[in-house]
Amino acid sequence: MTTPDSALDPALDSAIDPVALRRLESPIGRIEVVGDGTAIISLAIEHEGALPHDELDERPDEVTSRAVAQLEEYFAGHRHDFDLPVALPGTVFQQAVWEQLVELEWGEVISYGELGHATGRASAGRAVGGAVGANPIPIIVPCHRVLASDGRITGYSAGEGIATKSWLLAHEGVAHKLPRPAA
Template identity: 75%
Template sequence: MTDETLHLRRLRSPIGRIEVVGDGRAVTSLAIERDGMLPHDGEDESGDPVLDRAVAQLEEYFAGTRHDFDVPVDLHGTAFQRAVWEQIVQLQWGEVVSYGDLGQATGRATAGRAVGGAVGANPVPIIVPCHRVLGADGRITGYSGGEGIPTKSWLLEHEGVPHTVPASARPRATDVTAAELDLPADAPAA
């Protein structure tokens, strides 16, 4: 994708700023702020109808009024990565799967590291809900989005999913008000 065809929108969320990128037909990537940075900071926003819909749906998700997404996504990766992502996208709000179960569903029951690598390479987190993948014991083993484990923990708590967080990684959310998210003041707390 060249810079002149880059379509992107940003939004503020309880887990930091989010950047959604697309090609005019589908969402191609989503990044959650890490250490105050997004991949295309400095670039002007240039939305399109798909990105506008994605941003609206993300805002509804963070407000607690949306439990699934219906925007088109275009996922580029290996055949194995795409098979893993296809399994993840089937997960519903509050539903989780283990890395081992994903391996079995994709025909590679003993490929734990490969499954973990595919989950971590997901280019569209939240919309393709890789935060819903946990260790077999309900433990968070990592997360490549945002600030890592605290971001994943926040998303799971938002969806009411019981999980275990390593003591060294406590969840943190940014102080963003409903007004800053352009939500009604009586929107449910996340």
């Protein structure tokens, strides 16, 4: 992973005209991949029928085209890891969390506590959850592989949320539990 000084803030991504943009249809909805000309800088999964840059025409480049091809292979069950340049702007702590996520293999999960421990902040559960949720490149940086210590999904900020995360985990053969019903 690389984080160039000029990397975009993902919170502003929809307000910025992307250099490269590709979309694909997937079992979890349409996906939009944005690049800065050298790396993938964001991936959005359709939420309530919309993507951040729906109003723009596609602007393919070599990196976004490779990303789309690798995502199609992933959804077909033929690809278990990604070989793409990514730029992940964030705090030092967020980057440490995201680096741990990239190391997870297909079908491998980690708990929020284990992830905190691996980044040297074993008692920072809320901060770990915030860093996981702020990941600008889900699937490629596999934040869906983080579960509560009892194997339960506690949330997911991409696509349609918990349903999207549950589908991704099931696709990778990961046993998991859905959140407890509200009391």
